[in-house]
Amino acid sequence: MRYATLPQLDRPFLTDAGLETDLLFNHGIDLPYFASITLLQSEAGRAALNAYLTGFLDLAARMRCGLILESATWRASPDWAAPLGLSVDALDALNGEAIAGLIALREQYRDAVPEIVVSGCIGPRGDGYDPGQIMAPEEAEAYHRHQGAVLAAAGADMLSAITMTNVPEAIGITRVAQKLGIPVAISFTVETDGRLPTGDTLADAVRAVDAATGAGPAYYMINCAHPAHFSDALEPGAAWTSRIRGVRANASRCSHAELDVMTELDKGDMAELAALHADLRRRVPGITILGGCCGTDLSHVTAIAEACLPGQTAAR
Structure with a gap:
């Protein structure tokens, strides 16, 4: 099912948490190159992924809100085929299987969670923390067109560009979605100073992508x-801030450089994290999409949901 308009723009939606860190650190599941797409290569991997996602589906049912199901394809664009020991065709097949699995889960939960959006996740071409060699928008478009087309053809309702470190790559992915005729969300990552790894402010990044694409991203x-790294960077009431509709925060206050060398998971202060989300949503009420990223799991997203969506919990 394709959405003419995305329901998460009008009412609260949850996402999942830090899939890769949860499975790697909490469940001992090896993910080569941090690529969760490899889960789909075995029955045990598929079962682990479904068990992980089922927790968030059950939470959305209890909280009586929608859920965005994000595909396990963050590190599944063509450059990652060879490091993972796959042909590009084999990686394409796994991308398609990732979307098919989410569509099957949506059917399974249709009565319990009537609003489920299937999102095709696109990660950066390189590292999620370091922009490295930055592509021109045209090169980024040419590179990401392949995976974007595979995810769209498989039936994704939208695309999500997750952990974008730089503006040109975000522009390129937005142009891919525009040409495919599918909505896209652009999700930037920032350093502890609230700026992108390139040094751009969030305000400048949002304005630049919108200017280059005719306000192409859905949000x-x-x-x-x-x-704590980005809350002060948001300007309540500013036009650019109104374009930011979702947050998937890390559990830890550590920098990307610190997180990159950790051998144990920093789960952070869950109560503080939930309180900071509630405060952020009071300041910026247009934020309707809540989930987690590195270091978070179902318990973190549950705490965030209960802090931010009071009165929505169904009777247990």
Whole structure:
């Protein structure tokens, strides 16, 4: 099912949490190159992924809100085929299977969670923390067109560009979605100073992508940073801030450089994280999409949901 308009723009929706860190650190599941797409190569991997997602479906049912099901394709664009020991065709097949699995879960939960959006996740071409060699928008468009087309053809309702470190790559992915005729959300990551790894402010990044694409993204998000890193960067009432509709925060206050070398998971202060989300939503009520990123799991998203969506919990 394709949405003419995305329901998460009008009412509260949840997402999942830090899939890769949860499975790797909490469940001991190896993910080569942090690529959760590899879960789909085995029955045990598929079962682990479904068990993980079922927790968030049950939470959305209890909270009586919608859920965005994000595909396990963040690290599944063509450059990652060879490191994962796959052909591009084999990786394409896994991308398609990732969307098919989410569509099957949506059917399974249709009565319990009537509003479920299936999102095709696109990650950065390179590292999620370091922009590295920045592509021109045209190169980014040419590179990401392949995966975007596969995810759209498989039946995704939208695309989500997660952990975007730089403006040109975000522009390129937006142009891919525009040409495919599918909505796209652009989610930037920021450092502890609230700026993108390139040094751009969130305000400048949002304005630049909108200017280059005719306000192409359906909305923007922030992910892979703690609320303490970006809350002060948001300007309540500003036009650019109104374009940011979702947050998928890290559990930890650590910087990306610190997180990159950790051998144990920093789960942070869950109560503080939930309180910071509630405060952020009071200041910026247009934020309707809540979930988690690195270091978070179902318990973190549950705490955030209960803090931010009071009065929505169904009777247990």
